[in-house]
Amino acid sequence: MLVSWNWLKQYVTLDMDREELENRLAMSGLNHEGTETVFDDLAIDLEVTSNRPDCLGHIGVAREIAVLYDLPLSIPTPNPQATGPDVDTGFSIKIEAPELCSRYTARIIRGVKIGASPQWMQDQLRTVFAPVNKDWSPVNNVVDITNYVLMECGQPLHAFDLGKLQGEQIIVREATEGEEFEAIDHHTYKLTPGMCVIADANRPVAIAGIMGGADSEVSDGTVDILIESAAFSSIATRTTSRALNLHSPSSYRFERALDPQGVEWATNRACELILEHCGGTLDNGFIDAGGATWQPAPVVMRLSQVERILGISIDADEVKRILLTLGNTETQSDDISLTVTPPTWRRDLTREADLLEEIARIHGYEK
Secondary structure, X not given: OEEEHHHHOOOOOOOOOHHHHHHHHHHOOOEEEEEEEEOOEEEEEEEOOXXXXXXXXXXXXXXXXXXXXXXXXXXXXXXXXXXXXXXXXOOEEEEOOOOOEEEEEEEEEEOOOOOOOOHHHHHHHHHHHOOOOOOOOOOOHHHHHHHHHHHHHOOOOEEEEHHHOOOOEEEEEEOOOOOEEEEOOOOEEEOOOOOEEEEOOOOEEEEOOOEEEHHHOOOOOOOXXXXXXXXXXXXXXXXXXXXXXXXXXXXXXXXXOOOOOHHHHHHHHHHHHHHHHHOOEEEEOOEEEEOOOOOOOOEEEEOHHHHHHHOOOOOHHHHHHHHHXXXXXXXXXXXXXXXXXXXXXXXXXOOHHHHHHHHHHHHOXXX
8 A cells, every 4th residue: 555645744743753653653563665756746655454454545544653653633524516407317327236335326427527637636646556566647637636635545446438338227136247438448258157237228337446438437528427336246346356367555445344434535535636636516415325334343452451461561541542543432431441442443343452453553552
Protein backbone atom coordinates (compact mmCIF):
# COMPACT_ATOMS: atom_id res chain seq x y z
CA MET A 1 0.00 0.00 0.00
CA LEU A 2 1.54 3.27 -1.14
CA VAL A 3 0.60 6.36 0.83
CA SER A 4 1.42 9.98 0.05
CA TRP A 5 3.11 12.05 2.75
CA ASN A 6 1.35 15.20 1.54
CA TRP A 7 -1.99 13.40 1.38
CA LEU A 8 -1.70 12.10 4.96
CA LYS A 9 -1.21 15.68 6.16
CA GLN A 10 -4.82 16.42 5.24
CA TYR A 11 -5.96 14.26 8.17
CA VAL A 12 -3.21 14.41 10.78
CA THR A 13 -0.29 16.72 11.60
CA LEU A 14 3.05 15.24 10.55
CA ASP A 15 5.61 17.23 12.54
CA MET A 16 7.63 14.14 13.46
CA ASP A 17 10.72 12.85 11.69
CA ARG A 18 9.73 10.71 8.71
CA GLU A 19 12.05 7.82 9.53
CA GLU A 20 10.85 7.82 13.12
CA LEU A 21 7.25 7.60 11.88
CA GLU A 22 8.11 4.77 9.51
CA ASN A 23 9.74 2.86 12.37
CA ARG A 24 6.80 3.39 14.71
CA LEU A 25 4.34 2.27 12.07
CA ALA A 26 6.47 -0.83 11.48
CA MET A 27 6.56 -1.60 15.20
CA SER A 28 2.77 -1.28 15.35
CA GLY A 29 2.19 -3.70 12.48
CA LEU A 30 2.50 -1.64 9.26
CA ASN A 31 5.89 -2.80 8.04
CA HIS A 32 7.86 -0.19 6.07
CA GLU A 33 8.89 -1.52 2.64
CA GLY A 34 10.52 1.63 1.29
CA THR A 35 10.09 5.32 0.47
CA GLU A 36 10.37 7.01 -2.92
CA THR A 37 10.39 10.68 -3.87
CA VAL A 38 7.70 11.62 -6.39
CA PHE A 39 8.19 15.26 -7.40
CA ASP A 40 7.61 17.26 -4.18
CA ASP A 41 5.97 14.35 -2.37
CA LEU A 42 6.98 11.05 -0.78
CA ALA A 43 5.46 7.67 -1.60
CA ILE A 44 5.72 5.49 1.50
CA ASP A 45 5.27 1.77 0.91
CA LEU A 46 3.58 -0.02 3.82
CA GLU A 47 2.86 -3.73 4.10
CA VAL A 48 -0.77 -4.13 5.17
CA THR A 49 -1.73 -7.52 6.61
CA SER A 50 -4.91 -9.24 5.45
CA ASN A 51 -6.73 -8.55 8.73
CA ARG A 52 -6.26 -4.77 8.39
CA PRO A 53 -8.11 -3.66 5.24
CA ASP A 54 -8.93 -0.43 7.07
CA CYS A 55 -5.33 0.60 6.35
CA LEU A 56 -5.78 0.26 2.59
CA GLY A 57 -6.70 3.93 2.48
CA HIS A 58 -5.05 7.13 3.69
CA ILE A 59 -7.63 7.72 6.40
CA GLY A 60 -6.89 4.36 7.99
CA VAL A 61 -3.14 5.00 8.03
CA ALA A 62 -3.73 8.52 9.38
CA ARG A 63 -5.87 7.02 12.15
CA GLU A 64 -2.98 4.75 13.15
CA ILE A 65 -0.63 7.75 13.27
CA ALA A 66 -3.11 9.74 15.36
CA VAL A 67 -3.31 6.94 17.91
CA LEU A 68 0.45 6.36 18.04
CA TYR A 69 1.22 10.04 18.62
CA ASP A 70 -1.99 11.01 20.47
CA LEU A 71 -2.88 13.55 17.78
CA PRO A 72 -6.26 14.85 16.61
CA LEU A 73 -7.63 13.22 13.46
CA SER A 74 -9.55 15.24 10.89
CA ILE A 75 -11.84 13.17 8.65
CA PRO A 76 -14.17 14.82 6.12
CA THR A 77 -17.90 14.58 6.74
CA PRO A 78 -19.31 14.59 3.19
CA ASN A 79 -22.76 16.05 2.71
CA PRO A 80 -23.50 16.43 -1.02
CA GLN A 81 -26.43 18.69 -1.78
CA ALA A 82 -29.13 16.93 -3.81
CA THR A 83 -31.29 19.32 -5.81
CA GLY A 84 -32.56 16.93 -8.49
CA PRO A 85 -35.63 14.67 -8.59
CA ASP A 86 -35.93 11.55 -6.45
CA VAL A 87 -33.30 9.08 -7.63
CA ASP A 88 -35.55 6.01 -7.66
CA THR A 89 -38.00 7.50 -10.13
CA GLY A 90 -37.75 5.30 -13.22
CA PHE A 91 -34.57 3.46 -12.17
CA SER A 92 -34.21 0.24 -10.20
CA ILE A 93 -31.63 -2.16 -8.77
CA LYS A 94 -32.15 -5.89 -8.32
CA ILE A 95 -29.74 -8.25 -6.56
CA GLU A 96 -30.28 -11.75 -7.93
CA ALA A 97 -27.16 -13.17 -6.26
CA PRO A 98 -27.19 -12.00 -2.61
CA GLU A 99 -24.45 -14.48 -1.73
CA LEU A 100 -22.17 -12.57 -4.12
CA CYS A 101 -23.32 -9.04 -3.27
CA SER A 102 -24.80 -8.15 0.11
CA ARG A 103 -25.43 -4.49 -0.70
CA TYR A 104 -25.50 -2.35 -3.82
CA THR A 105 -26.11 1.40 -3.85
CA ALA A 106 -26.35 3.88 -6.69
CA ARG A 107 -26.47 7.66 -6.92
CA ILE A 108 -27.11 9.65 -10.07
CA ILE A 109 -25.59 12.98 -11.10
CA ARG A 110 -26.88 14.68 -14.24
CA GLY A 111 -25.25 17.35 -16.37
CA VAL A 112 -21.59 16.81 -15.47
CA LYS A 113 -18.82 18.39 -17.53
CA ILE A 114 -16.00 15.98 -18.25
CA GLY A 115 -12.53 17.49 -18.16
CA ALA A 116 -9.26 17.36 -16.27
CA SER A 117 -9.24 16.78 -12.54
CA PRO A 118 -7.70 19.48 -10.33
CA GLN A 119 -3.90 19.52 -10.25
CA TRP A 120 -3.66 18.77 -6.52
CA MET A 121 -5.69 15.60 -7.04
CA GLN A 122 -3.58 14.51 -10.01
CA ASP A 123 -0.43 15.07 -7.95
CA GLN A 124 -1.63 12.94 -5.04
CA LEU A 125 -2.86 10.17 -7.32
CA ARG A 126 0.46 10.21 -9.18
CA THR A 127 2.33 9.68 -5.91
CA VAL A 128 0.45 6.47 -5.12
CA PHE A 129 0.02 5.05 -8.63
CA ALA A 130 3.07 6.09 -10.69
CA PRO A 131 5.72 4.19 -8.66
CA VAL A 132 4.04 0.87 -9.52
CA ASN A 133 2.82 1.87 -13.00
CA LYS A 134 5.25 4.04 -14.93
CA ASP A 135 2.63 4.55 -17.66
CA TRP A 136 0.06 5.93 -15.21
CA SER A 137 -1.71 9.14 -16.16
CA PRO A 138 -4.88 10.87 -14.97
CA VAL A 139 -8.05 9.90 -16.86
CA ASN A 140 -10.69 12.59 -16.33
CA ASN A 141 -12.28 14.40 -13.42
CA VAL A 142 -15.00 11.80 -12.70
CA VAL A 143 -12.77 8.71 -12.93
CA ASP A 144 -9.96 10.42 -11.01
CA ILE A 145 -12.40 11.28 -8.22
CA THR A 146 -13.53 7.67 -7.87
CA ASN A 147 -9.87 6.62 -7.69
CA TYR A 148 -9.16 9.39 -5.21
CA VAL A 149 -11.94 8.24 -2.87
CA LEU A 150 -10.73 4.64 -3.22
CA MET A 151 -7.25 5.63 -2.06
CA GLU A 152 -8.67 7.93 0.60
CA CYS A 153 -10.93 5.48 2.44
CA GLY A 154 -10.32 2.07 0.85
CA GLN A 155 -13.86 1.63 -0.52
CA PRO A 156 -13.89 0.99 -4.30
CA LEU A 157 -16.37 2.87 -6.48
CA HIS A 158 -17.30 2.77 -10.14
CA ALA A 159 -18.82 5.45 -12.36
CA PHE A 160 -21.04 4.39 -15.28
CA ASP A 161 -22.13 6.59 -18.15
CA LEU A 162 -25.86 6.56 -17.39
CA GLY A 163 -26.74 7.22 -21.02
CA LYS A 164 -25.02 3.98 -22.06
CA LEU A 165 -26.96 1.79 -19.61
CA GLN A 166 -29.94 0.05 -21.20
CA GLY A 167 -33.34 -0.45 -19.61
CA GLU A 168 -33.03 1.91 -16.61
CA GLN A 169 -32.04 -0.89 -14.28
CA ILE A 170 -29.02 -2.51 -12.67
CA ILE A 171 -29.08 -6.26 -12.08
CA VAL A 172 -26.46 -7.91 -9.88
CA ARG A 173 -26.33 -11.53 -11.02
CA GLU A 174 -24.17 -14.51 -11.84
CA ALA A 175 -22.57 -14.65 -15.25
CA THR A 176 -23.98 -17.19 -17.68
CA GLU A 177 -21.94 -19.94 -19.32
CA GLY A 178 -19.94 -18.57 -22.25
CA GLU A 179 -20.89 -14.95 -21.60
CA GLU A 180 -18.22 -12.56 -22.86
CA PHE A 181 -17.29 -9.16 -21.51
CA GLU A 182 -15.03 -6.39 -22.80
CA ALA A 183 -13.48 -4.55 -19.86
CA ILE A 184 -12.09 -1.03 -19.80
CA ASP A 185 -8.63 -2.50 -20.38
CA HIS A 186 -10.06 -3.45 -23.81
CA HIS A 187 -9.50 -7.15 -23.27
CA THR A 188 -12.40 -9.56 -23.70
CA TYR A 189 -13.00 -12.05 -20.90
CA LYS A 190 -14.99 -15.26 -21.06
CA LEU A 191 -17.16 -15.51 -17.96
CA THR A 192 -18.56 -18.55 -16.17
CA PRO A 193 -21.32 -19.18 -13.61
CA GLY A 194 -20.29 -18.22 -10.09
CA MET A 195 -18.75 -14.97 -11.28
CA CYS A 196 -20.66 -11.87 -10.20
CA VAL A 197 -21.49 -9.30 -12.86
CA ILE A 198 -23.24 -5.96 -12.87
CA ALA A 199 -25.66 -5.95 -15.78
CA ASP A 200 -28.17 -3.62 -17.34
CA ALA A 201 -31.28 -4.97 -19.04
CA ASN A 202 -29.28 -6.58 -21.86
CA ARG A 203 -25.63 -7.28 -20.98
CA PRO A 204 -22.92 -7.16 -18.32
CA VAL A 205 -21.49 -3.71 -17.75
CA ALA A 206 -18.95 -4.62 -15.05
CA ILE A 207 -17.28 -7.59 -13.41
CA ALA A 208 -18.36 -6.97 -9.83
CA GLY A 209 -15.62 -5.56 -7.66
CA ILE A 210 -12.94 -5.94 -10.30
CA MET A 211 -13.37 -3.84 -13.45
CA GLY A 212 -15.97 -1.91 -15.42
CA GLY A 213 -16.86 -2.38 -19.05
CA ALA A 214 -15.70 -0.52 -22.13
CA ASP A 215 -19.28 -0.07 -23.36
CA SER A 216 -20.39 1.96 -20.33
CA GLU A 217 -17.25 3.81 -19.23
CA VAL A 218 -17.20 7.55 -18.66
CA SER A 219 -15.83 9.41 -21.70
CA ASP A 220 -15.52 12.97 -22.97
CA GLY A 221 -19.12 12.88 -24.19
CA THR A 222 -20.62 11.70 -20.90
CA VAL A 223 -23.34 13.93 -19.46
CA ASP A 224 -25.10 11.84 -16.79
CA ILE A 225 -23.39 9.34 -14.47
CA LEU A 226 -24.35 6.59 -12.05
CA ILE A 227 -22.02 6.08 -9.08
CA GLU A 228 -21.79 2.51 -7.77
CA SER A 229 -20.78 1.77 -4.19
CA ALA A 230 -21.31 -1.80 -3.06
CA ALA A 231 -20.28 -4.70 -0.84
CA PHE A 232 -19.16 -7.74 -2.84
CA SER A 233 -18.19 -11.18 -1.55
CA SER A 234 -14.48 -11.35 -0.77
CA ILE A 235 -14.31 -15.03 -1.70
CA ALA A 236 -16.11 -14.56 -5.01
CA THR A 237 -13.96 -11.54 -5.89
CA ARG A 238 -10.76 -13.45 -5.17
CA THR A 239 -11.89 -16.52 -7.11
CA THR A 240 -12.99 -14.51 -10.15
CA SER A 241 -9.90 -12.31 -10.16
CA ARG A 242 -7.62 -15.35 -10.18
CA ALA A 243 -9.68 -17.28 -12.72
CA LEU A 244 -9.56 -14.38 -15.18
CA ASN A 245 -6.04 -13.30 -14.20
CA LEU A 246 -7.54 -9.84 -13.84
CA HIS A 247 -6.42 -7.77 -10.88
CA SER A 248 -7.11 -4.16 -9.92
CA PRO A 249 -6.90 -1.84 -6.89
CA SER A 250 -10.61 -2.54 -6.40
CA SER A 251 -10.28 -6.32 -6.44
CA TYR A 252 -7.33 -6.13 -4.04
CA ARG A 253 -9.60 -4.43 -1.51
CA PHE A 254 -12.78 -6.42 -2.12
CA GLU A 255 -10.78 -9.62 -1.55
CA ARG A 256 -10.67 -8.48 2.08
CA ALA A 257 -13.56 -7.78 4.46
CA LEU A 258 -14.17 -4.05 4.02
CA ASP A 259 -16.00 -1.70 6.36
CA PRO A 260 -19.74 -2.01 5.55
CA GLN A 261 -20.26 1.60 6.63
CA GLY A 262 -17.74 2.69 4.02
CA VAL A 263 -20.26 2.07 1.25
CA GLU A 264 -22.34 5.13 2.07
CA TRP A 265 -19.46 7.38 3.18
CA ALA A 266 -17.57 6.77 -0.06
CA THR A 267 -20.49 7.49 -2.36
CA ASN A 268 -21.29 10.70 -0.47
CA ARG A 269 -17.65 11.77 -0.66
CA ALA A 270 -17.45 11.06 -4.39
CA CYS A 271 -20.70 12.89 -5.11
CA GLU A 272 -19.55 15.92 -3.14
CA LEU A 273 -16.25 16.08 -5.05
CA ILE A 274 -17.95 15.52 -8.42
CA LEU A 275 -20.43 18.33 -7.80
CA GLU A 276 -17.53 20.60 -6.85
CA HIS A 277 -15.20 19.75 -9.73
CA CYS A 278 -17.50 18.47 -12.49
CA GLY A 279 -20.72 20.38 -11.90
CA GLY A 280 -24.09 18.78 -12.46
CA THR A 281 -27.16 18.09 -10.33
CA LEU A 282 -27.42 15.24 -7.83
CA ASP A 283 -30.68 13.29 -7.73
CA ASN A 284 -32.26 13.22 -4.29
CA GLY A 285 -31.45 10.13 -2.20
CA PHE A 286 -29.79 6.94 -3.34
CA ILE A 287 -31.00 3.55 -4.45
CA ASP A 288 -30.03 0.99 -1.83
CA ALA A 289 -30.54 -2.73 -2.40
CA GLY A 290 -29.55 -5.53 -0.06
CA GLY A 291 -29.97 -6.76 3.46
CA ALA A 292 -28.91 -5.45 6.85
CA THR A 293 -25.20 -4.70 7.22
CA TRP A 294 -22.94 -6.53 9.66
CA GLN A 295 -22.62 -5.00 13.12
CA PRO A 296 -19.78 -5.72 15.58
CA ALA A 297 -20.47 -7.31 18.96
CA PRO A 298 -19.28 -5.84 22.30
CA VAL A 299 -16.04 -7.23 23.74
CA VAL A 300 -15.22 -7.37 27.46
CA MET A 301 -11.63 -6.81 28.56
CA ARG A 302 -10.52 -7.41 32.15
CA LEU A 303 -8.08 -4.70 33.17
CA SER A 304 -6.07 -7.18 35.24
CA GLN A 305 -5.21 -9.07 32.05
CA VAL A 306 -3.14 -6.19 30.69
CA GLU A 307 -0.24 -6.75 33.07
CA ARG A 308 -0.81 -10.49 33.45
CA ILE A 309 -0.75 -11.26 29.71
CA LEU A 310 1.42 -8.46 28.34
CA GLY A 311 3.87 -8.28 31.23
CA ILE A 312 3.77 -4.48 31.28
CA SER A 313 1.95 -2.08 33.59
CA ILE A 314 -0.26 0.43 31.80
CA ASP A 315 -2.51 2.94 33.52
CA ALA A 316 -6.23 2.24 33.07
CA ASP A 317 -6.78 5.70 31.59
CA GLU A 318 -4.12 5.02 28.94
CA VAL A 319 -5.71 1.66 28.16
CA LYS A 320 -9.03 3.38 27.62
CA ARG A 321 -7.44 6.14 25.53
CA ILE A 322 -5.81 3.65 23.19
CA LEU A 323 -8.97 1.62 22.66
CA LEU A 324 -11.26 4.62 22.20
CA THR A 325 -8.86 6.45 19.88
CA LEU A 326 -8.75 3.32 17.71
CA GLY A 327 -12.48 3.82 17.16
CA ASN A 328 -13.91 1.49 19.80
CA THR A 329 -17.00 2.75 21.62
CA GLU A 330 -17.17 2.40 25.40
CA THR A 331 -20.25 0.39 26.35
CA GLN A 332 -19.59 -0.21 30.04
CA SER A 333 -16.69 0.17 32.45
CA ASP A 334 -15.77 -0.21 36.12
CA ASP A 335 -12.65 -0.88 38.15
CA ILE A 336 -12.59 -4.49 36.97
CA SER A 337 -13.28 -4.42 33.25
CA LEU A 338 -13.90 -2.32 30.18
CA THR A 339 -16.52 -3.26 27.61
CA VAL A 340 -16.19 -1.75 24.14
CA THR A 341 -17.88 -2.18 20.80
CA PRO A 342 -15.29 -2.28 18.00
CA PRO A 343 -15.74 0.00 14.98
CA THR A 344 -17.17 -1.49 11.81
CA TRP A 345 -13.80 -1.13 10.08
CA ARG A 346 -12.16 -3.55 12.55
CA ARG A 347 -13.78 -6.94 11.96
CA ASP A 348 -10.70 -8.57 13.48
CA LEU A 349 -11.52 -7.35 17.00
CA THR A 350 -13.78 -10.05 18.43
CA ARG A 351 -12.07 -11.27 21.63
CA GLU A 352 -10.36 -9.96 24.75
CA ALA A 353 -7.05 -11.18 23.33
CA ASP A 354 -7.54 -8.96 20.28
CA LEU A 355 -7.94 -5.86 22.46
CA LEU A 356 -4.85 -6.79 24.48
CA GLU A 357 -2.88 -7.10 21.26
CA GLU A 358 -4.04 -3.64 20.19
CA ILE A 359 -2.91 -2.15 23.48
CA ALA A 360 0.49 -3.81 23.19
CA ARG A 361 1.18 -2.74 19.61
CA ILE A 362 0.16 0.89 20.23
CA HIS A 363 1.74 1.32 23.66
CA GLY A 364 4.82 -0.68 22.76
CA TYR A 365 6.55 -3.40 24.72
CA GLU A 366 9.68 -1.31 25.17
CA LYS A 367 8.09 1.37 27.37
